[in-house]
Amino acid sequence: MRYMATYDLMESLRNTNQWLGATAKAMASYPALAALPNPGIAWMAAWGEVTERSFKRMVVKPSWGIRSITCDDGKDHLVQIETVVEKDFGDLIHFNVQGREEKPRKVLLVAPMSGHYATLLRSTVISLIPDAEVYVTDWKNARDIPVSCGKFDIEDYTLYLMDFMRALGPETNVIAVCQPAPLTLAATAYLAELDPDAQPRTLTLIGGPIDPDATPTEVTDFGNRVTMGQLEESMIQRVGFKYKGVGRLVYPGLLQLSSFVAMNADRHSKAFNEQILRVTRGEGSDHDAHNRFYDEYLAVMDMTAEFYLSTVERIFKNGEIAQNRFVVAGKQVDIGKITDVAVKTVEGAKDDISAPGQCVAALDLCTGLPDSKKASHLEPGAGHYGIFAGKSWRNNIRPLVLDFIDTNAGTPRKKAANAA
CATH class of the missing domain: 3.40.50.1820 (Alpha/Beta hydrolase fold, catalytic domain)
Structure with missing residues (x-):
């Protein structure tokens, strides 16, 4: 059950961050707040938009998007x-x-x-x-x-x-x-x-x-440094009750993603900070370079x-x-x-x-x-x-x-x- 509890904990953290982003975006978009001349309001809305989108993409299979x-x-x-x-x-x-x-x-x-x-x-x-x-x-x-x-x-x-x-x-x-x-x-x-x-x-x-x-x-x-026992203990979890594969032992996509991001943490941090500023200035869009890349990069699957x-x-x-x-x-x-x-x-x-x-x-x-x-x-x-x-x-x-x-x-x- 420990492996399943860890899997569900990771999904709960992802879901919580998505909710925080959606909440921040909704609160900062409240019409009455538009009267306040505080740039922090716009930044809060931008942070919420980028955060919600990022954590939402982690559990969605991207579309091929090839129509013609x-x-x-x-x-x-x-x-x-x-x-x-x-x-x-x-x-x-x-x-x-x-x-x-x-x-x-x-x-x-x-x-x-x-x-x-x-x-x-x-x-x-x-x-x-x-x-x-x-x-x-x-x-x-x-x-x-x-x-x-x-x-x-x-x-x-x-x-x-x-x-x-x-x-x-x-x-x-x-x-x-x-x-x-x-x-x-x-x-x-x-x-x-x-x-x-x-x-x-x-x-x-x-x-x-x-x-x-x-x-x-x-x-x-x-791969040469760690033992197979260490990998199995630290990387393998059991799918939680939310999915059809409940009980299957997997290397979770969310865990893989954390490893991907950690390899270039500074670059990813800079990219998200810059995207938040672009959205604050009204320069962001659904299909800008940042979203095109991270919509795919953040969409991960379990092995x-x-x-x-x-x-x-x-x-x-x-x-x-x-x-x-x-x-x-x-x-x-x-x-x-x-x-x-x-x-x-x-x-x-x-x-x-x-x-x-x-x-x-x-x-x-x-x-x-x-x-x-x-x-x-x-x-x-x-x-x-x-x-x-x-x-x-x-x-x-x-x-x-x-x-x-x-x-x-x-x-x-x-x-x-x-x-x-």
């Missing part, structure tokens, strides 16, 4: 989000552009399960939709999944990816962003051995910790305890992917089995989460892949976010990834060449 897209014909086409595969812990969704001929490029964008929703990749999706049929792994909040659905660890995650790839077929081009990169590599290798006809055409790994020890960062140092703990232990501490000894469902996955899936890695020179060297290590693991099917790119001056959603992605990396897909997607499979 301008196509080559110069017309705006509606975008319909369709569920292709529905599973307990995550769905495969398709951004179907209505009235447009199907694009030859089929892209599976593997979203991270690291505290934020798949909507973190909204700008990435928007940039790819004009040139491809885009599919995304839409992971669900663990607090909303009943205990009866069972466990979900990194092996289950890998099996989900394999099912998604099978559903899309062999003409798929997979792009894995950050956390899922090592598991996507493992899923591709596992398919290469068990179901080679379901392998994707290309695999692009962006800023992922294939070998976390290749270039240590604060993230890897933390299952077994997924979080197995990620730390098996990917970071034991380096099972880096040492090519990852096991799924009792069978060891050999990354060397990848022989005709073109693999490209993308890293940011200033990435302080998955530093340069961690992701490109995937190419050395692909011992069965010829050099002609391997590629890597190091983006100068780019941080972690920039390599998949920022200016670096839009201007430099995205064109390179699409060129890589086009170059390799039409290459005949070895099986087809031998049959001929």
